[in-house]
Amino acid sequence: MTEEDLAIMRAVERFAATVTIPVLHEPKRDLVDQVGTGTLFDHGGRLLLITARHIFDEINPEDLVIPSTQSRELHGIGPYELHRADNKDIDIAIVELRHPPTIERARAGWRVLTLT
Numbered sequence: 001m002t003e004e005d006l007a008i009m010r011a012v013e014r015f016a017a018t019v020t021i022p023v024l025h026e027p028k029r030d031l032v033d034q035v036g037t038g039t040l041f042d043h044g045g046r047l048l049l050i051t052a053r054h055i056f057d058e059i060n061p062e063d064l065v066i067p068s069t070q071s072r073e074l075h076g077i078g079p080y081e082l083h084r085a086d087n088k089d090i091d092i093a094i095v096e097l098r099h100p101p102t103i104e105r106a107r108a109g110w111r112v113l114t115l116t
Helices: 001-019 055-056 100-109
Strands: 020-030 031-041 044-051 064-067 074-076 080-084 093-097 113-114
Touching: 020 074, 044 100, 055 080, 055 093, 064 100, 074 100, 093 100, 100 113
Parallel strands: 031 113
Antiparallel strands: 020 031, 020 064, 031 044, 044 093, 064 074, 080 093
């Protein structure tokens, strides 16, 4: 691998780190587990969390929490719309965040990519 290849890989890793958020599950107060990672996308003003489909095979989406980047507080995602393929081999889920305070906190604390 060349120095240029290594530099490109490091640049991709740095970018990925800026757009990757932890997907946390809090089934009981103060019992939190990271169940995956995701990326936030804005599509026509809608805020979408793209993550792995298999996460939702074992957890209740109502128990998802988004960590704050400004404090140690965790907030539930509130109202949402979950989209996932019926085919388990397609391991992608889209969680459309619908709760204005959740959307505001997510936009303020995390990098959001656009689909346009």
